[in-house]
Amino acid sequence: MTKLRLGPIEDDKPVRLTVELPAAVHRDLLEYGRLLARESGQAEIAPAKLIPPMLVHFMEGDRGFRKLRGER
Template sequence: MTKLKISALPDERPVKLTVELPATVHRDLQAYAKLVAQDAGQPAPDPARLAAVMVMRFMATDRVFAKSKRRR
């Protein structure tokens, strides 16, 4: 079993956002999704959902952002 930072994707109501990613990033998201699927024993998640969880995790672990958010 691998030690991925992202494991299960939360089931939340999405807000549509359009972004452009380099092809290499998209390929890496697809590869990461396959690893998540192997780890969870489930079908591979949509790379768009995976990207959202990654951004959430990034913001949750950014100390400066958290400090700024608490001040508001």
């Protein structure tokens, strides 16, 4: 079975942010949440819980961001 990039979703104190997503992205997030829940044995994961760790993973993998951030 293919492993998803995200692991279990940690519960953390959120900061509210409102964004608009294309419908196709929302559908994909719903499906990703279902697959991740099945893979990790968790209850179904809502898109709002997926987006923060996805953004963290993206930013951690962005070498240009890490380099420029380190120059502060």
